[in-house]
Amino acid sequence: MQVPAQFEYERATSVAHAVELLTRYGPDSRLVAGGHSLIPMMKLRIAEPETLIDINDVAELTGIRLDGTELVLGAMARHADLLASPLAVEHFPILVDAERVIADPVVRNRGTVGGSLCQADPSEDLSAAFAAVHAVAVIEGADGRRQVPVREFHVGPYQTVVGDAEILVEIRVPVRPGGGSAYEKVERRVGDWSVAAAGAALWLDPTGVVTDAGIGLTAVGAAQFAAARAEEFLRGVPGSDDAFTEAGRIAAEDCRPVADQRGPVDYKRHLAGELTTRALRRAAARARGQEA
Amino acid sequence: MEITVTVNGTGYTRDVEPRLLLVHFLRDTLGLTGTHWGCDTSNCGVCVAWLDETPVKTCTVLAVMADGHRVRTVEDLATGDTLDPVQQGFSDRHGLQCGFCTPGMLMTARRLLDDDPDPSEATIREAISGQICRCTGYENIVRSVRAAAEIERTADQEARA
Numbered sequence: 001m002q003v004p005a006q007f008e009y010e011r012a013t014s015v016a017h018a019v020e021l022l023t024r025y026g027p028d029s030r031l032v033a034g035g036h037s038l039i040p041m042m043k044l045r046i047a048e049p050e051t052l053i054d055i056n057d058v059a060e061l062t063g064i065r066l067d068g069t070e071l072v073l074g075a076m077a078r079h080a081d082l083l084a085s086p087l088a089v090e091h092f093p094i095l096v097d098a099e100r101v102i103a104d105p106v107v108r109n110r111g112t113v114g115g116s117l118c119q120a121d122p123s124e125d126l127s128a129a130f131a132a133v134h135a136v137a138v139i140e141g142a143d144g145r146r147q148v149p150v151r152e153f154h155v156g157p158y159q160t161v162v163g164d165a166e167i168l169v170e171i172r173v174p175v176r177p178g179g180g181s182a183y184e185k186v187e188r189r190v191g192d193w194s195v196a197a198a199g200a201a202l203w204l205d206p207t208g209v210v211t212d213a214g215i216g217l218t219a220v221g222a223a224q225f226a227a228a229r230a231e232e233f234l235r236g237v238p239g240s241d242d243a244f245t246e247a248g249r250i251a252a253e254d255c256r257p258v259a260d261q262r263g264p265v266d267y268k269r270h271l272a273g274e275l276t277t278r279a280l281r282r283a284a285a286r287a288r289g290q291e292a
Numbered sequence: 293m294e295i296t297v298t299v300n301g302t303g304y305t306r307d308v309e310p311r312l313l314l315v316h317f318l319r320d321t322l323g324l325t326g327t328h329w330g331c332d333t334s335n336c337g338v339c340v341a342w343l344d345e346t347p348v349k350t351c352t353v354l355a356v357m358a359d360g361h362r363v364r365t366v367e368d369l370a371t372g373d374t375l376d377p378v379q380q381g382f383s384d385r386h387g388l389q390c391g392f393c394t395p396g397m398l399m400t401a402r403r404l405l406d407d408d409p410d411p412s413e414a415t416i417r418e419a420i421s422g423q424i425c426r427c428t429g430y431e432n433i434v435r436s437v438r439a440a441a442e443i444e445r446t447a448d449q450e451a452r453a
Contacts, residue, residue: 002332009293009310009356032357036334039352042311043332052310054357104422106400107334109346110353190421 004042008051015140015169018055022165023142025051031167032056033076033115036107061114061169064088071173075114080105082113092173093286094181094199094279098129101183104191114168117150122157123193128216129183131225132199135173141166151224178211179203180287184275185218188262194219195262196271198227198251200279202239204287210234215247215280220272221256227276229254239284248277295359299324300368310356314348315339317355318365326366326395337423340396341365347400349422366395369402377447378402381440382433389427396423401437410441 010025012018022029029051032038041047055061061076064085071091073082082088083099102108102116102125116126117137130150137148139162150171153160162168185197197218203211213234215227230250237243252273259265285291296305299322306321318324318341327350330338334352341350342364369376378401381387388394397420404411404419411419416437417430425433 003313004311007310009354011359035354035357036349036352039354040333052354056357104337105419106337106340106347106349106422107352110343110348 002043004039005045005048007042007049009054010051011054011056012058014058015060015167018053018058018167019140019142019165021051021053022167025053027164029053031118033118034078034111035115036103036111037115037119037121055167066091066175067172069175071175073113073171073173075112075117075168075170077113079103079108079111079113079116083108091175091179092133092181092201093292094129094132094183094201094283095126097183098125098185098197098199101125101185101187101191101197107191113171117153117171118160118162118168120154120156120158120160121193122221123219125183125185125194125197125218127154128197128218128222128225129199130171130173130216132183132201132214132216133173133181134201134214135171137168138170138172139163139166140169145169147172151226154224176203176212178205178287180283180285181214182279182282182286184279184282186271186275193262196220196257196268196275198272198275198279200276200283202234202280202283202287204239204284208239208288210237210239210243213247213280215251215276217251217255217272217276219257219262220268221258222251222254222272227251227254230276234280239280239287241281244277244280244284247280248273248275251276293356295356297355297358297360298362300364308355310354312355314341314343314350314353314355314358314363317358318350318363321355324365324367328392328395330392335422335424336393337396337400337420338393340399340423342399342403345403347403364399366398369398376402377443378405378437378440380443381436381438385432385436385439387428387433387436388425393423393425393427397425397433401440404437405441405444409444411437413438 030049135150181201183199199216201214213231230247257268328338330336334349339350
């Protein structure tokens with residue numbers, strides 16, 4: 001029987017209350033959202049917080065909405081909420097593609113978007129998806145709110161810029177016209193972590209030239225989950241199959257996968273390239289309105 | 293700490309350690325052993341019960357997180373001697389052999405049919421994809437859920453006639 005070490009339990013009723021509790025209990029306290037990463041880690045005693053602060057009842061952290069020209073996802077939006085969100089389908093199908101292959105439906109009922117991002121697992125899918133669409137994380141502490149681009153959010157594996165007495169409150173994604181996006185993942189079996197995955201967001205002008213591109217990579221050691229040089233290559237060129245193949249080649253060249261039980265380095269590098277190309281193709285088809 | 297959880301319509305107030313998992317609260321504290329305990333890693337899905345209206349893996353939820361909330365377990369499905377249509381479907385179509393995964397499968401199936409009275413085979417397979425059965429090869433589980441959907445539709449039509 002796997003049982004966590006002993007801890008104190010507090011339940012936050014608002015964001016301000018959560019920050020107050022984090023301040024009171026100090027660096028050995030942790031927020032728990034869906035708990036589907038943290039509780040397993042606590043069972044294995046990899047994580048041993050002295051105080052657990054439950055934010056499941058904080059209503060202001062829920063919901064997915066459009067705010068002007070930004071899609072706003074509350075940190076406590078469940079994976080199931082994002083998967084079922086008509087706004088996500090309309091504006092960022094990449095997020096829906098990614099959600100469809102995260103864990104399984106019952107886990108998605110409980111796990112949260114913000115929890116996944118804060119867990120900062122290198123194999124976690126949403127970090128790359130949010131990197132591709134240039135999302136911004138909104139973090140609140142005692143001194144108010146600050147905004148951090150998702151590409152500056154991760155400090156390293158399992159580490160983020162969120163401070164000891166801070167909380168991720170929402171993720172904001174700028175909506176721009178002419179865009180399409182997609183996420184492609186290879187997993188050993190349904191619901192598993194990625195062997196490798198790639199997300200792409202493309203913006204095309206009416207003649208089909210790429211005006212902007214975002215490429216996110218999962219589980220292959222890409223800096224900030226992104227493929228910056230491949231994105232740079234695409235800006236200003238026609239969105240053709242040849243261009244997407246070349247972008248995939250660059251992305252594969254720049255990533256730094258490590259060998260593990262999911263596969264050797266050359267296989268993961270191959271996947272990074274091929275999945276980048278496929279994600280770009282689907283993103284372009286969606287930008288042109290040729291695919292849902 | 294003291295928590296109050298409404299399980300199958302009855303409020304239970306108990307003093308528990310914060311580290312107690314919901315599955316053990318149901319089985320050991322309340323004696324409701326219908327919810328099974330399997331892999332302990334949120335992979336197998338035998339521990340699925342509803343937290344409020346949503347199926348969750350109760351091995352990965354703390355009992356204290358359910359304080360003030362409602363839980364629904366397999367014990368709540370039948371009414372007296374009358375089986376819930378999902379139970380009847382599993383019985384009619386041999387949806388189980390050893391029965392270990394069945395409580396979780398039933399609770400997921402109940403939610404699915406509440407949301408979608410006529411699910412396709414693909415929808416059923418997706419809904420139970422986080423739950424493992426080592427007896428049936430899933431084929432009979434899918435048939436059982438389809439059968440349950442038909443039982444409910446027939447009952448609906450009769451009620452309207």
